[in-house]
Amino acid sequence: MFKITVCLLTFNSERLLHDVIPPLLIIADEVIIVDSGSTDNTVYICQSYGLSPVFKKYGWHGEQMNYAVSLASNDWVLCIDSDEILDPDTVNTILKLKTDGEPEPGMAWRICRHWFVLGEKVRTIYPVSSPDYPVRLFNRKQARFNNRPVDDQVEGFLHSERIPGYVRHDTFHTLHELFNKLNGYTTRLVQYQTIRPSIGRGVISAIGAFFKWYLFSGAWRQGRVGVATGLYATVYSFLKYFKAWYQYQDERESAAREQTDSHFIK
Structure with missing residues (x-):
């Protein structure tokens, strides 16, 4: 069995946190939250779950994620944004993965991500089609996010597989x-x-x-x-x-x- 650190980024994320955090707590052996200066109830909500966000001024997404990954105690990390909600199939699959024994460091897993804009499921949101399949579970000693200012992605893994289930990406709410x-x-x-x-x-x-x-x-x-x-x-x-x-x-x-x-x- 291997342990997983969940890395979560937040910024004024109170709208969805009560949906985002509970599934993560089921699979996480550790949760690292990096907040970039929320002024709403984000920090309070995190604390209500026993989680203490760490502040880092926002540069861009990949940089922020890499910082969260650097704080992890475990080599295997699951990187999630605060507008992404894991479904039960994804949670159950990750729990099963953890019991199958530790995989090779070069392995990574992709999550099917469905995009929702203004509360509705969409087929496209420039520059991606929905669903897309970003790598979100990987070994931090093998892979990391690149430094692109937008549309960053994980690089360095050798093999990847798709996790059954999906993530609801509820972005651009207004x-x-x-x-x-x-x-x-x-x-x-x-x-x-x-x-x-x-x-x-x-x-x-x-x-x-x-x-x-x-x-x-x-x-x-x-x-x-x-x-x-x-x-x-x-x-x-x-x-x-x-x-x-x-x-x-x-x-x-x-x-x-x-x-x-x-x-x-x-």
Whole structure:
């Protein structure tokens, strides 16, 4: 039998914590919660379950998860976000895995993750299709999250299998949350990845995203939720290029001002 540390990330997560935490307590030999500065009842709810969150200022998701993993006492870790709810089949399968003996360190397990946006199950949410199958259970000495500013994933494992059951990923509960995260994701993307600064490319990308993620994906059948996910994909595709262009123009103007100032000083 091997032990598992559950690593849970929180930030103003009171809405779902009473659904998220109980299944985790069934399978966890240890729970590490890393909170990035919640101002709601998140910390109080965690404490009501006997759990004490550790504070770490948010950088990006993979960095936060790797920090939680580094605090684990056990080599095997299950990494979960505070908007992800494990179903009974997943819990029972993990309990059985624990009794089968310790696996090879290079082994990892994927969880079927169904996305819910504005309370409804969706087929797509840019840039993934639902369900997707992220690796969430792995040996921390073998694997870890990469450092991508968005859409990070676990790397370093040698083999993976899918765990029966699924996780309900109840994300973007309100329009405010959807567009707030859209703004944050695109800003981080431009800051930490090289994006071609081009408004024209942004327009073309946005048009392509509209057709792919709204029309061709069938999102249009889902009424207002489909419009929201289609708009999310379209605006995301445009914003990343627009923000890169805006940043490039700002840097050019700053360089020109510095050059002008140095000329007058001479």
